[in-house]
Amino acid sequence: MKKRLGRFRLRDDPGQAMTEFAMGVPILLLLLVASAYFAVAFNNELTLTQATTTGAQQLSISRGDTSDPCATTVTAVTSAAPGLTAANLTYSIAFGIPTTTTPPGIAYGSPITGTGSGFSCSGDAGDLVSGHTAQVIITYPCNLTFMGINFAPSGCTLSAQTAELIQ
Structure with a gap:
């Protein structure tokens, strides 16, 4: 009788492995695709940060060369971030004066805000x-909805800021 039990056990082993495989693969695929989704959001964050730095640097060296500092910044940002949708970028540009008050820092004036590639401030x-100092803050919406589950129900917004000394 023991031999018989052993034979049945050998026949059941391939089915057990197949069952474990069938249960494990969907979980592994879910983790793989979810990590790819977050990788795209992280890539957008890095791209936005680099584009913000590029825009602020271009703005800081364009004194006397531009009549529209906002358009100069937008052009530099959209050129540095071709993977981001330009219409979804929201800009906030402020110009500041170094202060010696306690604590020392920079006092920024009212920011100039706008959205998209048509953002302009020709009188500034x-x-x-x-x-x-010129401070550039850019925000960009991200989408973390995966398989019908929203991992950021209150919304996901990527943000980057850079301040550069005007030359």
């Missing part, structure tokens, strides 16, 4: 004063 070229 006079705010580009050598020795002052």
